[in-house]
Every structure is written in C-alpha cells, then in structure tokens.
Amino acid sequence: MPSQSPRYKSFLLFLVLLLILPAMLSAQNGKLTFEDIMKWEDISDVEVSDDGNWLIYSVWPDRGDGEARVLDIGTGSNFTIERGENPEITSDGQWVGAYVKPPLAKQLRSDNNDKPVQGFGLLNTNNGETVELDSVKSFAFSNDSRWLAVLYYQSKEIEEMKSKNKELGTGLLLKNLQADSEITIPFVNEMSFDSTSTYLAYSVVDTSGTENGIYTIDLGNEALSPVPIQKVENGLYQNLSWNGKNRQLAYTSASMDTTYEAGDADIQIWNSNTDALKTAVDADEVDAKWALRSHNDLQWTKDGKRLFFGVLDRELIDIDKQEQVNEQDTSGTVDIYDPTEILDDKEVDVWHWDDPRIKTHEKETWNRRKNHLYRAVYHHDSDEWVQLADEKMPEVDISQNPEVALGNSQVPYLKLMTWDGFYNDYYVVDLQTGQRQKAAEKIQYGADLSPGGNYIIYYDDRDWHLYDVENELYRNLTQANETPFYNEDHDYPSAAPGYGVGGWIEDDEAVLIYDKYDIWKFPVDGGDATNLTVDGRDRQISYRVVRLDPEQPAFGKREELLLRGYYDKKKNYGFYTARVSREGTTRRLEAEKKFDFVTKAKDSDRVFYTRESYDEYPNIWLSEGMRFNDVRQLTDLHTDLHEKYNWGTAELIDWKSLDGETIQGALIKPDNYVEGKKYPVLIYYYRFFSQRAYEFSGISNNHRPTLPQWVSDEYVVFLPDIRFEVGTPGFASTKSLVPGVQKLIDMGVADPDKLGLHGHSWSGYQTAFMITQTDIFDAAIAGAPVSNMTSAYSGIRWGSGLARQFQYEQSQSRIGGSLWEYPELYIENSPVFYADRIETPLLIMFGDEDTAVPWYQGIELYLAMRRLEKDAVFLQYRGEPHHLQEYPNRLDYAIKMKEYFDHYLKGKPAPDWIEQGVPYRGE
Incomplete structure (x- = not known):
C-alpha cells in the first residue's frame, strides 16, 4: 500500500473534523437553556386578508416583548408592529391594526397604581408606515376598509368618577383612512359601524348626563356631523345591533336614577332609510316576574326578520340590589341589644339535603344566574315579540330558522350532577308562540337542530337518534349498522360518548356522522347510510371534516369536502378530499407529520395550514386550493433546531402491558445519541401521549417539563400511552407503564439506575400511586396529586363549586361507585395508604389556591412520608392555582424540576433546598 503524503493526511483530518465538528458542538454547546426558553418565540393570532394576499400574525416570546407581523404573500415583504398583538386587517388588505402592549420592563417597574396600559398601532401595507396611539381600549374597522374607530381608556380624573357611574363613556376617535381626516367625540359608551359602512352609531354617557343619547354619523357626509336619534338627560343607550339587511339599528x-342605576329598558329600532324610530318592545309589556334591562344581548338574524334579546329574573335582581344597599347603609343609630340589628350581621349558609345545588356551586354560579338572559324574540314583520325561555327551560339557541329554535334545560338534574354528571332535556320551541315540545330527555352529550329546523339529532345509549319535528317521530339511525358509533376507547365509568357530527347536507337531506375512522352519510328519509370515506377502518385512519367556512349552515349536495386524517397507529396526519354525493377519498397531502387547518381566505381558494413534528416547528403553509399540489412555507420560525441545539428525534415504540395488551409510546433521543450507551430517562405522561412523536413540544417555563431542553442535556424522553380500567386506575396505569420502561432497559437505551417519573394533576396521582407499587424509578415528581381518594371524594372543586364525587363515580378517577359502595377501591387506589412502601425520592408540588385538586392532598402525602422518614420535598407556591401562573414561580419550578432529576439521575450535587430544605424567614 503506497504511503500517504502529509498533505493527504491533513486533508483526511480536515474531512474527519468537518464531519464530527457539528456533533461536537451539539454535544458541547447545544443545550436549550432556561434563558433560551424565556426568549423562545411562538406564532399566534393568525389572520388572512379576504383575498388571501396578506398574512398577519403575532410573534411573542415566553417572556419579553414581541410583535405583530404582516406578510405580503406575493412579494415576501414583511412589516412589523412592535409589541403588537391580536392584529386585524381590513377587508381590502391595506390597513392592519393591533393592540400595542407596554414594554415588559416598564410593566415590571410600575406599581399597581401606575400600571401602563396598552396602546394601538395602525400599519399601512402600501408602505409599512405605522402610526401609534396611546391608551387604547378597543378598535374596529368598517367593512369597506375606509374607517377606523378607536375607543380610548379614561383619564385618571374621569376614571375616578366611574366609581359612581360605571357606564361613563370615554373618548372616541373616528378616522377616515382614505382622506386622512379624523374627529374625536367625548364620553362614548358604545359604538358600531353598520355592515354597509354607511353609518357609525354610538351612545354617550357624560359626567353631567345632559348629553346622554344615541347618535349616528353619516359616513358619506364630509361634515361628519353627529345626529341624535334619541337624547334624554341621564338616559342610557346600549346593545347597539345593526340589521345587516336593511340598515336598521x-x-x-x-x-x-341619582345613584346612576339603570331601570327597566325599552328596545328601540331606528330605520335609517326613513329616519323613523319606534319602540319594538316596551318594558311595561314584560310580565312582572321578568325585567327587560340594559344588561342585554341584541342579535338580528341574517335575514333581518327577527331580533333576539333577553329578559332577567326580577327577583334575583332585587335580591342583589338589596344586598348592595345593605352593604352601603351605615347611617343611623345602633341599638346594641336589638336582636334584629345584631342578626343583620350574621354570616351563615344553610346546606339542605334537598338543595338543587350545593352551596359552593350556588355561590360560584350566583353572578351568572342573576345576570342570566332568558331568550325572547321580536318579529319585525308582525311587530310582535314572544318570550321563549324561562326558569324551567333557561336556554334557547339563536336560530336562523324562521319557525323553530332548540331549547334545553338541566334543571331536573341539578341535584344529580353532584355525583352522576351533566344531563339536559331538549325542546323544540315555536318562535311564533313560544310553545315548546320536549324532543329528548336526560341527554348527556348534546343535541343539534338541523339548519332547516326539520330535525333534531342527538346521541344517547351508544346510538345516534333523529327526531322529526313536524311529525314528532323518532328514528335510531345507527342501531342497524354493525359499525360501532360509540367511543371504542372509552375507559371511564360513564356511558361511552359518540364521535360527533360532521355537518348537515342542504335542505336537511342528510347528516354526516363519524365513527372512529369513517364519515357516514345518513339520509333523513330512512334510506341506507353511505360510508363516504370507505377505507378508514381498514387503514386505521380517522377522517374528519374541515369546516372551511364556519358560517356555512350546510354542505351542498355535491360539494367537495376537505378532510383531515389521522393514522391511529402510525400517529401521522394528512389532508384528503371527498364528495358528498359519492364514496371514496382522494389523498392530497400526507407525510410523517401533523397537519392542522388554520383558515381559508374568504374570497379566494387559498388554504392556510401548519405542518409540524417533534423536531419541526408548526410554521404556516399555504396551499393554492384544496388539491395541495402547489404549497409553500410562509413563516420561517425555528428552522435551525438541529443546527442550534441538540434537539433530538422522536420515534414510536410498542410493548405489551402486564395483561398482554399492545401499548404505544413516543421515544425521543438526543441528536448525539450513541448506540449502546445507557441514558437517564425522563418519563412524562398523562393518558395518550404517543401521538407527540409528530407534535411539536411546547417551549415554555411552566409546570410541564420542556422536553427538548431535557433531550438537549442528553436525557432520553419517554412519552407512554396509558390504558385504564374502571375500579383500578392506579394499578392499570402501573401495568401499562412499567413494562414500557422495562422495554427501554431491554433495548439498551435506558440506564436502569437513572429513571425519572414525572406527572401533573391526573398523572401526578398516577406517579404518587406508582411509586407505592414499584421501586423501578430512581426519582419522581408529582404535581398536584390526589393522594387520598377517601378524603378527596367528598371535597369541593373550588373553581366550579361542584362536589368531587362525580369525578370518582363517573369521570377521570374511574372508581365507578360511591365511597360507601366500594370503600376498598378508594383505599386500594390511594397512595397515602401505602406510603410505607415508597422507596423512591419524591418531589411534590402544589399551588395553595388550587381550585381543581385540594392542596391538602399534597400535605397528606408529605406528612405520611415525613413520619416514615422517606425522602420527600414539598413545594408550596403561595397564591397559585392548579397550574402556576406567575412567571417567577413558573421559572422556579422549572429549574427545581431539572435540579431534582439532575441530582438523582445524573449525580450532580444537590442544591440546599433538596439537601436540607429552606427555613421559613417571613414572606
């Protein structure tokens, strides 16, 4: 063999370095740090112009200042509005408005009495020029793109006056975007453009009350002179709603009154064509039990023939008003021995066994109940109105159908919801008479009125049912079909839900219903059902309809549908098309990725979507139509993940549970993974997580570990699925997960002495339970875990005021019966009863204002382990709910999670809080 020259050897060395240098840099410099996470930017608030030529969106970091971005899709030009969020674009694409947040540093430096408020940025897409306004509360563009209306925040002086008059108006800026002219109007309470952009209507509430009124401005008149429609001293005019068909307001x-409290209200309608004003509904016409007030919601139907509004329960209004009077009344002499006066200050709640709601639920729903609007409808052609809802049937949906609406009531089941779940009765409501006919009883999963108002479809007892409104007939649509239409993976004690409805076919001809995989068309006339997608079950792909136009009431009889498909076993996604009129699908876009529909341009065929996987950020893509044969990427955030970080790649693995059932999971390995090397493993889970192989992991400092951060530090991350069983949720979780961990050990991936288990909430419970059953894990973190089901069972979910009994008997906790029926199951599934078996160091975390899981559940487990001298640390975050909200606390917990596992799994020195705790030294 000929000898090699020094130059050739140097060249070979250069090639070797060229090949290994990226891996070396990744190994040495590719860690995703906490500072990187704080600076990590995400896309949100996506909108497109009507013609599809402009894309607008927000880009904001996990912490810090972001911006709104405006992309000219044709040229690729970009504009920005610094610190802009929630951007909106005019229909012609020429103007973009966005709220402008104050700099974070300025917010942090300010005290609560001098907090900076948001501003507004207006960008001209013709040249990128931006105008900024300070102290902006809200803004709106007219439909013709010619006008901008901006409502300002109050000055400090006026804001102080609002403590007496909460309806006091604020400054309004009306700007002509084409002529660059503007006017300012003081003390505006509400404002609204009509749909034809002919008028701006607004109401005024000023400090003296003398100018209170409702006004219009003719936008076609250069003078822009306000014209009063109605003006009365101390009047209150609200709920402005334009009739889009005929420009009636x-x-x-x-x-x-003198205390600035509004009394009963009338509903007025102003006809802009005739300048006529009429009272549509007089407050005196309403039954004495009800009140028509300014607190309301006026909505016209699209045909302009009906106006929906609401009335309030007068008794609840009076109770609330009296309570406010009692709180303010401190005048007069006091007889310290008068029992009546003494008892006026009593504070007691009476819990009766037959209360419809338990007291905590009554309190949590009080504001909603006393302000609940009971729906009524005004018929414009006949000049008559009728109340539709009442205390027996509180809810009526707004219907575009001229004859009927769908009403519902859970009133008969209020007591039952404490332990058995949520049910509703559904009614057909006649819009002319208000009469109602019960169509379905004790329904758990909702009902839907067809666009034509001819049918109600609802799911009950594992089947879909159709109710014929006119003939009052019922038909079970799915009973004769051998395909199951109930959730085949349902592992809760409650009745299995269905998979949902895909939509209606025009003229109420048929309805689309999902099974686990396919989309079926069921004719309403009793004809045979058609499996439109045909092969979903065979290919194990779940097809679902993409609603391109959310306002479209029904699909055409031959319409081409855009479908999104998900492979149940492979976990990837695709886009497909199908015809309503025939069987079969056409594949349009498919890859080992996840695809999500974003929006479709209103006036063009352009479809916007995202594409992602574990190692691909969900940037926005454009397809020129539903064929997906002409696609391109529009945004380019984080396209250098592997170059910049030791990001890792994900793969699917499967194993057998202890019962022999096939389970799947996602396994994520670092880019510099070395075959044969055993790695520390972070196990993170909840229920089904294997699909995350094709999902981009959220990058944020919070209660969830930022997975790529751990991978970049040469952890292997394991995301297993869990299969549960009713009655034994803790054991089922253990049987699913532990064999998966053993699979990693057998594969040579996992170091058996470096296994970390992490869960929060429901998986926090699973973590706490699992370490009582096995010592395979070397450290565990349980966020907000239930540790004692016997004490948690009759507790309260303080966020909703509901009892926790339902959760154990019917829902997530999966016991399947009451504490007195199955006391042994509550004990056997409670970690605290087996705390003496724990050999795994445990970090427990709770916010002490957790409204989902009582934080004393963490105390119970901590106290048990403390007494048993088990290795346990309990992190109590003061004033925090179920998920940490304050950024300093979120960052602290994220750091502590990493420090905890770094110590127990990597052997790094333990910080003092792990080694010896942190003594209390005051707050």
Whole structure:
C-alpha cells in the first residue's frame, strides 16, 4: 500500500473534523437553556386578508416583548408592529391594526397604581408606515376598509368618577383612512359601524348626563356631523345591533336614577332609510316576574326578520340590589341589644339535603344566574315579540330558522350532577308562540337542530337518534349498522360518548356522522347510510371534516369536502378530499407529520395550514386550493433546531402491558445519541401521549417539563400511552407503564439506575400511586396529586363549586361507585395508604389556591412520608392555582424540576433546598 503524503493526511483530518465538528458542538454547546426558553418565540393570532394576499400574525416570546407581523404573500415583504398583538386587517388588505402592549420592563417597574396600559398601532401595507396611539381600549374597522374607530381608556380624573357611574363613556376617535381626516367625540359608551359602512352609531354617557343619547354619523357626509336619534338627560343607550339587511339599528333605552342605576329598558329600532324610530318592545309589556334591562344581548338574524334579546329574573335582581344597599347603609343609630340589628350581621349558609345545588356551586354560579338572559324574540314583520325561555327551560339557541329554535334545560338534574354528571332535556320551541315540545330527555352529550329546523339529532345509549319535528317521530339511525358509533376507547365509568357530527347536507337531506375512522352519510328519509370515506377502518385512519367556512349552515349536495386524517397507529396526519354525493377519498397531502387547518381566505381558494413534528416547528403553509399540489412555507420560525441545539428525534415504540395488551409510546433521543450507551430517562405522561412523536413540544417555563431542553442535556424522553380500567386506575396505569420502561432497559437505551417519573394533576396521582407499587424509578415528581381518594371524594372543586364525587363515580378517577359502595377501591387506589412502601425520592408540588385538586392532598402525602422518614420535598407556591401562573414561580419550578432529576439521575450535587430544605424567614 503506497504511503500517504502529509498533505493527504491533513486533508483526511480536515474531512474527519468537518464531519464530527457539528456533533461536537451539539454535544458541547447545544443545550436549550432556561434563558433560551424565556426568549423562545411562538406564532399566534393568525389572520388572512379576504383575498388571501396578506398574512398577519403575532410573534411573542415566553417572556419579553414581541410583535405583530404582516406578510405580503406575493412579494415576501414583511412589516412589523412592535409589541403588537391580536392584529386585524381590513377587508381590502391595506390597513392592519393591533393592540400595542407596554414594554415588559416598564410593566415590571410600575406599581399597581401606575400600571401602563396598552396602546394601538395602525400599519399601512402600501408602505409599512405605522402610526401609534396611546391608551387604547378597543378598535374596529368598517367593512369597506375606509374607517377606523378607536375607543380610548379614561383619564385618571374621569376614571375616578366611574366609581359612581360605571357606564361613563370615554373618548372616541373616528378616522377616515382614505382622506386622512379624523374627529374625536367625548364620553362614548358604545359604538358600531353598520355592515354597509354607511353609518357609525354610538351612545354617550357624560359626567353631567345632559348629553346622554344615541347618535349616528353619516359616513358619506364630509361634515361628519353627529345626529341624535334619541337624547334624554341621564338616559342610557346600549346593545347597539345593526340589521345587516336593511340598515336598521336596534338598541336598549333606559334611564338612570341619582345613584346612576339603570331601570327597566325599552328596545328601540331606528330605520335609517326613513329616519323613523319606534319602540319594538316596551318594558311595561314584560310580565312582572321578568325585567327587560340594559344588561342585554341584541342579535338580528341574517335575514333581518327577527331580533333576539333577553329578559332577567326580577327577583334575583332585587335580591342583589338589596344586598348592595345593605352593604352601603351605615347611617343611623345602633341599638346594641336589638336582636334584629345584631342578626343583620350574621354570616351563615344553610346546606339542605334537598338543595338543587350545593352551596359552593350556588355561590360560584350566583353572578351568572342573576345576570342570566332568558331568550325572547321580536318579529319585525308582525311587530310582535314572544318570550321563549324561562326558569324551567333557561336556554334557547339563536336560530336562523324562521319557525323553530332548540331549547334545553338541566334543571331536573341539578341535584344529580353532584355525583352522576351533566344531563339536559331538549325542546323544540315555536318562535311564533313560544310553545315548546320536549324532543329528548336526560341527554348527556348534546343535541343539534338541523339548519332547516326539520330535525333534531342527538346521541344517547351508544346510538345516534333523529327526531322529526313536524311529525314528532323518532328514528335510531345507527342501531342497524354493525359499525360501532360509540367511543371504542372509552375507559371511564360513564356511558361511552359518540364521535360527533360532521355537518348537515342542504335542505336537511342528510347528516354526516363519524365513527372512529369513517364519515357516514345518513339520509333523513330512512334510506341506507353511505360510508363516504370507505377505507378508514381498514387503514386505521380517522377522517374528519374541515369546516372551511364556519358560517356555512350546510354542505351542498355535491360539494367537495376537505378532510383531515389521522393514522391511529402510525400517529401521522394528512389532508384528503371527498364528495358528498359519492364514496371514496382522494389523498392530497400526507407525510410523517401533523397537519392542522388554520383558515381559508374568504374570497379566494387559498388554504392556510401548519405542518409540524417533534423536531419541526408548526410554521404556516399555504396551499393554492384544496388539491395541495402547489404549497409553500410562509413563516420561517425555528428552522435551525438541529443546527442550534441538540434537539433530538422522536420515534414510536410498542410493548405489551402486564395483561398482554399492545401499548404505544413516543421515544425521543438526543441528536448525539450513541448506540449502546445507557441514558437517564425522563418519563412524562398523562393518558395518550404517543401521538407527540409528530407534535411539536411546547417551549415554555411552566409546570410541564420542556422536553427538548431535557433531550438537549442528553436525557432520553419517554412519552407512554396509558390504558385504564374502571375500579383500578392506579394499578392499570402501573401495568401499562412499567413494562414500557422495562422495554427501554431491554433495548439498551435506558440506564436502569437513572429513571425519572414525572406527572401533573391526573398523572401526578398516577406517579404518587406508582411509586407505592414499584421501586423501578430512581426519582419522581408529582404535581398536584390526589393522594387520598377517601378524603378527596367528598371535597369541593373550588373553581366550579361542584362536589368531587362525580369525578370518582363517573369521570377521570374511574372508581365507578360511591365511597360507601366500594370503600376498598378508594383505599386500594390511594397512595397515602401505602406510603410505607415508597422507596423512591419524591418531589411534590402544589399551588395553595388550587381550585381543581385540594392542596391538602399534597400535605397528606408529605406528612405520611415525613413520619416514615422517606425522602420527600414539598413545594408550596403561595397564591397559585392548579397550574402556576406567575412567571417567577413558573421559572422556579422549572429549574427545581431539572435540579431534582439532575441530582438523582445524573449525580450532580444537590442544591440546599433538596439537601436540607429552606427555613421559613417571613414572606
């Protein structure tokens, strides 16, 4: 063999270095740090112009200042609005408006009495020029793109006056975007453009009350002179709602007394074509039990023939008003021995066994109940109105159908919801008479009125049912079909839900219903059902309809549908098309990726979507139509993940549970993974997590570990699925997960002495339970875990005020019966009863204002382990709910999670908080 020259050897060395240098840099410099996470930017608030030529979106970091971005899709030009969020674009694409947040540093430096408020940025897409306004509360563009209306925040002086008059208006800026002219109007309470952009209507509430009124401005008149429609001293005019068909304005009209409290209201309608004003509904016409007030919601139907509004329960209004009077009344002499006066200050709640709601639920729902609007409808052609809802049937949906609406009531089941779940009765409501006919009883999973108002479809007892409104007939649509239409993976004690409805076919001809995989068309006339997608079950791909136009009531009889498909076993996604009129699908876009529909341009065929996987950020893509044969990427955030970080790649693995059932999971390995090397493993889970092989992991400092951060530090991350069983949720979780961990050990991936288990909430419970059954894990973190089901069972979910009994008997906790029926199951599934078996160091975390899981559940487990001298640390975050909200606490917990596992799994020195705790030294 000929000898090699020094130059050739140097060249070979250069090639070797060229090949290994990226891996060396990744290994040495590719860690995703906490500072990187704080600076990590995400896309949100995506909108497109009507013609599809402009894309607008926000880009904000996990912590810090972001911006709104405006992309010219044709040229690729970009504009920005610094610190802009929630951007909106005019229909012609020429103007973009966005709220402008104050700099974070300025917010942090300010005290609560001097907090900076948001501003507004207006960008001209013709040249990128931006105008900024300070102290902006809200803004709106007219439909013709010619006008901008901006409502300002109050000045400090006026804001102080609002403590007496909460309806006091603020400054309004009306700007002509084409002529660059503007006017300012003081004390505006509400404002609204009509749909034709002919008028701006607004109401005024000023400090003296003398100019209170409702006004319009003719936008076609250069003078822009306000013209009063109705003006009364101390009047209150609200709920401005334009009839899009004929430019008629509806609003409520009331008067305020000397305490600035508004009384009953009338509903007025102003006809802009005739300048006529009429009272559509007089407050005196309403039954004495009910009140028509300014607190309201006026909505016209699209045909302009009906106006929906609401009435309030007068008794609840009076109770609330009296409570406010009692709180403010401190005048007069006091007889310290008068029992009546003494008892006026009593504070007691009476819990009766037959209360419809338990007291905590009554309190949590009080504001909602006393402000609940009971729906009514005004018929414009007949000039008559009828109340539709009442205390027996509180809810009526707004219907575009001229004859009927769908009403519902859970009133008969209020007591039952404490332990058995949520049910509703559904009614057909006649819009002319208000009469109602019960169509379905004790329904758990909702009902839907067809667009034509001819049918109600609902799911009950594992089947879909159709109710014929006119003939009052019922038909079970799915009973004769051998395909199951109930959730085949349902592992809860409650009845299995269905997979949902895909939509209606025009003229109420048929309805689309999902099974686990396919989309079926069921004719309403009793004809045979058609499996439109045909092969979903054979290919194990779940097809679902993409609603391109959310306002479209029904699909055409031959319409081409865009479908999104998900492979149940392979976990990847695709886009497909199918025809309503025939069987079969056409594949349009498919890859080992996850695809999500974002939006479709209103006036073009352009479809916007995202594409992602574990190692591909979900940037926004464009398809020129539903064929997906002409696609391109529009945004380019984080396209250098592997170059910049030791990001890792994900793969699917499967194993057998202890019962022999096939389980799947996602396994994520670092880029510099070395075959044969055993790695520390972070196990993170909840229920089904294997699909995350094709999902981009959220990058944020919070209660969830940022997975790529751990991978970049040469952890292997394991995301297993869990299969549960009713009655034994803790054991089922253990039987699913532990064999998966053993699979990693057998594969040579996992170091058996470096296994970390992490869960929060429901998986926090699983973590706490699992370490009582096995010592395979070397450290564990349990966030907000239930540790004692016997004490948690009759507790309260303080966020909703509901009892926790339902959760154990019917829902997530999966016991399947009451504490007195199955006391042994509550004990056997409670970690605290087996705390003496724990050999795994445990980090417990709770916010002490957790409204989902009582934080004393963490105390119970901590106290048990403390007494048993088990290795346990309990992190109590003061004033925090179920998920940490304050950024300093989120960052602290994220750091502590990493420090905890780094110590127990990597052997790094333990910080003091792990080694010896942190003594209390005051707050």
